[in-house]
Amino acid sequence: MAGPVTLVTGVSRGIGRAIAERLGAAGHTIVGVARNPPPYELRGTFYALDLADPKATAASLADITKRHAIDNLVNNAGLVSTARLEQLTLDDLDRLISVNVRAVTQCAQACLPGMRAKQRGRIVNLGSRAMYGRSGRGGYGAAKAAVVGLTRTWALELARDGITVNCVAPGPIATDGFRNNNDMTSPAVKALLASIPVGRMGEPQEIAAAVEYLLSDDAGFVTGQTLNVCGGLSVGLDPI
Numbered sequence: 001m002a003g004p005v006t007l008v009t010g011v012s013r014g015i016g017r018a019i020a021e022r023l024g025a026a027g028h029t030i031v032g033v034a035r036n037p038p039p040y041e042l043r044g045t046f047y048a049l050d051l052a053d054p055k056a057t058a059a060s061l062a063d064i065t066k067r068h069a070i071d072n073l074v075n076n077a078g079l080v081s082t083a084r085l086e087q088l089t090l091d092d093l094d095r096l097i098s099v100n101v102r103a104v105t106q107c108a109q110a111c112l113p114g115m116r117a118k119q120r121g122r123i124v125n126l127g128s129r130a131m132y133g134r135s136g137r138g139g140y141g142a143a144k145a146a147v148v149g150l151t152r153t154w155a156l157e158l159a160r161d162g163i164t165v166n167c168v169a170p171g172p173i174a175t176d177g178f179r180n181n182n183d184m185t186s187p188a189v190k191a192l193l194a195s196i197p198v199g200r201m202g203e204p205q206e207i208a209a210a211v212e213y214l215l216s217d218d219a220g221f222v223t224g225q226t227l228n229v230c231g232g233l234s235v236g237l238d239p240i
């Protein structure tokens with residue numbers, strides 16, 4: 001298969017599936033990772049991997065980077081949990097940091113030598129609007145805020161190697177991930193959705209479009225940025 005080779009984590013459903021399908025249609029060869037195989041035809045190769053396991057992740061990434069010359073990395077897979085401060089266990093916090101920060105770092109480290117050798121690369125990390133604050137999302141929001149910190153720092157470190165690093169921070173997007181972590185009948189979730197300025201949830205394809213742009217040659221002068229794709233929710237409350 002010709003075209004750029006793009007490693008996408010979390011390809012089995014939701015936003016990752018939309019990214020893999022959009023990029024595949026645009027000619028990318030996808031190297032897809034998730035615990036379960038994608039229930040659709042991936043344009044590329046799928047690797048079953050639990051990113052919560054650092055040793056398995058290291059072994060699988062070593063294998064993947066030996067077999068594929070990765071041009072682009074999309075760190076999409078993420079872990080969400082709901083716990084207010086008094087309920088958040090340290091184990092839960094460790095798991096959130098492990099999947100959302102450690103695995104993201106491991107994937108970037110694995111792809112770096114190949115990108116550096118080519119003096120060209122693109123890394124897009126998935127953040128979240130929750131990093132700006134949402135009740136019950138302390139651990140998750142902290143992990144996603146860390147992703148922005150990594151993005152900005154790696155952008156500086158890698159700019160002279162022709163590698164850009166950016167973050168796409170979604171607002172509420174209609175996926176299993178959102179539905180599984182939000183009681184859609186609760187007044188708090190209804191109020192959250194009602195407060196989205198554009199008046200609706202986002203679609204996975206709208207995140208995929210932003211990712212595709214940041215991976216493109218046209219985005220070569222964009223690095224270290226966080227693009228909020230959130231229907232205006234990150235702007236703040238409109239009191240009028």
Ligand SMILES: NC(=O)c1ccc[n+]([C@@H]2O[C@H](COP(=O)([O-])OP(=O)(O)OC[C@H]3O[C@@H](n4cnc5c(N)ncnc54)[C@H](OP(=O)(O)O)[C@@H]3O)[C@@H](O)[C@H]2O)c1
Pocket residue numbers: 009010011012013014015016017033034035036037049050051052075076077078079080099126127128129130169170171172173174175176177178
């Ligand atoms: N949906 C939203 O409203 C929203 C808002 C803000 C940010 N985000 C972020 O966007 C990203 C995608 O969210 P989503 O809503 O599409 O989630 P989702 O529907 O739950 O899908 C998550 C994907 O990641 C994979 N995954 C999860 N844990 C994994 C692990 N330990 N190892 C390997 N793969 C794993 C899942 O596959 P398997 O289960 O097969 O492993 C699945 O393909 C996440 O980083 C999330 O934090 C989403």
